[in-house]
Amino acid sequence: DVTNELVATAYVDDRVRIYWKNPDWENDYKIIKSKLPDKELNVASTTKDERLWMIVANSDREPGARYLFDRDTKKLTYQYSVFDKLPRAALAEEKPISYKSSDGLVIPAYLTLPVGVAPKNLPLIAFPHGGPWGRDSWGYSSIAQFLANRGYAVLQPNFRASTGYGKKFLNAGNNEWGQKMQDDITWGVKYLVDQGIADPKRVGIMGGSYGGYATLAGVAFTPDVYAAAVSIVGPSNLLTLLNSIPPYWESIRTIFNERMGNPNTEAGKAQLVRQSPLNSANRIKTPLLVVQGANDPRVNKAESEQIVVALRDRGFPVEYMLAPDEGHGFARPINNLALFTEAEKFLAKHLGGRSQESVSPAISTRLAEIMVDPKTVVVAKKVEVSPSSPKPAAELTPGTSTYKASLSAGGQTIPMDVTHTVSDGNGVWVVTETAQMPMGTMSDSSMVSKGTLLLQRRIIHQGPATIEVQFADNKATGTMSMNGQSRPISADLGGVLFADGAGANDAVAALPLAEGYTTTFRNFDIMAQQVKPRLLKVEGSEKVTVPAGTFDAWKVVITPAEGIGETTTIWVNKADRRVVKITNVLPQMNGAVATAELVK
Missing domain, CATH: 3.40.50.1820 (Alpha/Beta hydrolase fold, catalytic domain)
Known part of the structure; x- marks a missing residue:
């Protein structure tokens, strides 16, 4: 209350039980309760002097009704109800x-x-x-x-x-x-x-x-x-569920392992396999x-x-x-x-x-x-991804491109302006993407080998967070830093990384794209610290119109080999291998769609 003293404590079992500490509040609550005897009552808000209360009354047959209570006059005045067209008598x-x-x-x-x-x-x-x-x-x-x-x-x-x-x-x-x-x-x-x-x-x-x-x-x-x-x-499948928890949720992972079962022990894994309905689907x-x-x-x-x-x-x-x-x-x-x-x-x-x-x-x-x-419905077969990478048919081209981008989710669209730069970095290509968003700036830089276009290093800056990762000898090592705290990144990749990070779309555009062309490669999910095998297929060609013009482009679709992960579609101009449009469907954001179109 206004004195910062405890007013009451509430406990919920079958119904809410309130133990009052403030007798004045208790008396007023009882007055309201006498007028709304079958309702659960909540003081949703008050005036600064606490003379007026906004009361929410609900029950099994009342989704929510609002009342104004005057503590001086003890008058309770109905305001409105949610779902007011719902007939309460029929509930x-x-x-x-x-x-x-x-x-x-x-x-x-x-x-x-x-x-x-x-x-x-x-x-x-x-x-x-x-x-x-x-x-x-x-x-x-x-x-x-x-x-x-x-x-x-x-x-x-x-x-x-x-x-x-x-x-x-x-x-x-x-x-x-x-x-x-x-x-x-x-x-x-x-x-x-x-x-x-x-x-x-x-x-x-x-x-x-x-x-x-x-x-x-x-x-x-x-x-x-x-x-x-x-x-x-x-x-x-409980093992799949536990594997979806990213490493930066380590405290939550510990809770899940304690509550569900620990997949890192032989007994725990056997238990989780036994408890997974997928493994008893034949019953x-x-x-x-x-x-x-x-x-x-x-x-x-x-x-x-x-x-x-x-x-x-x-x-x-x-x-x-x-x-x-x-x-x-x-x-x-x-x-x-x-x-x-x-x-x-x-x-x-x-x-x-x-x-x-x-x-x-x-x-x-x-x-x-x-x-x-x-x-x-056809059960997807496990796709084997080679530890090596596909062979590019061209090198990257130094230069700067700009894209008009957006992120659409939950009925809202966030606009972005993206600048994409490829430069010669003394033996490697340095690809940097900078996105200007309403909430700030994010930059993603990748260093890729000339010729093979394999990812060697990646640096991400967004707000107070910085991620730096090195990729060498089929391993990923680095740090994830935020607000003075750092977490290590360490993973066995089982092979090299291709078409990942800021230079991903450039690497795809450099492949020998043709009707029906397919290949596989590895990406690394930094947040999950897991390798994500990817499938690439050229699904024909299309005329694509973007702010920079109309282009005859290859339509390249990249999907997750294991059924979990984002789906990326890239349109590559046949004439000069420029990426003219990209869409990403992001499951980690409940199906949000990111789109980028070439401006110049």
Whole structure:
């Protein structure tokens, strides 16, 4: 409060509990509570003298209403509600429940039942939360309400490893992915079946991120429990998930190794392999809808497709949604609408709930674009990349070019001006790119060998950060410095690096490009400190118009050999090998697109 004294402490278990320290605040809170008895209340803001409070009131059937409270007059005045067109009377009650898991541990959960239907032999959706180090809380849940509206009972379990229930409960989930953590969900289903609420033949499971993993684990490890499943960006390979953590998140990596399992030990790796649903895909027989973002940096698209193929080839129902403009989670509204339109139809087909028959033209169009016929899915084969590099057909040309560039993400576009310079550096080419952005300047300099165009050194400056890396004897060594602190860079490359850093596009343009030309090479992801094999293919030629003019150009597409990483498209002028346009799709930025066009 204005005296900087503690007003109250709040604890969240089934509901919020408040222990007041300030009696005046407590009295006013009780006045408001008497007028809004079924709501959770939060003082969102106050005037400087704390006479006026802005109150947010919410509940399981109230997404959020705002009130102004005058502490002098004790008058509470309604202001507005979010989602004001949503009929509150049609919403379902969310009840806190608890049950015992396989080892007797009591699991807290929330149960939402459809309105106007007897709670007997209902189709059930288990909806585990993401994280997994998070929790569900009592309050308005759009997904639970959506599913309840379609006739399903909805179970939201706070399985062990959920936060907010103390360290013992949190630590009980250590190394238990797919095991006791999964039991906590399974035993919740059994509890509702035993209570007569759920029909054991019409149980589904659905979730995103960790909830997607739990969905895949549910159908892989307990295939007889579920009659339908929807996995949304769910990791199926825990080793891939852990490998996606960059070295500069070392403290987070330590936590993951402690909580999930340590892939650097023989026992830990064996455990993670065992707990990965991908390795038990041959046991899945539940109808499954797999939802994937093509640019997901944590969930390998190829591994999701292996699960799709495993069900398809064994004759079990499987559907596949692949959004080319999404990453680890769907951000675009049209994609979310398409996702839940398809999910409700899928669940209705296999569990007997309701689904809306009419679909808007925009959603129908989007579904046609992102639903993939499982018959067309081909599991990508591992590509062997030679430790040597492709041989250039030309040298670099000294000079300076300018590009008009932009970065588009989340509906916003950031403009950039890029200056690209190639100069003779006494035995090496020095290629420097300087980008002027609204948030400052970034420069990237690469030194590449003449003739071979192999990367020897790279220096990056951006704000307070500086990265310097040397590449020699198939090793990368250097430092990453920021605000007076440095981290070492050290990695075994297994070969030489080509078309990497500031000179990457120049090196590509120097290759013997022709219709159908293909090659492979290595890049080095500095932040992840991992080698990234790349595939290059000339996909024909195009007339390209950019600010510098119209050019007859080779269209060169560079993709990640292992299914994870950015996709780069480069247009190279046939006449003089100048790079006239570049696009990069960046999965690490949830599918952001960087574009650069030649100005002069």
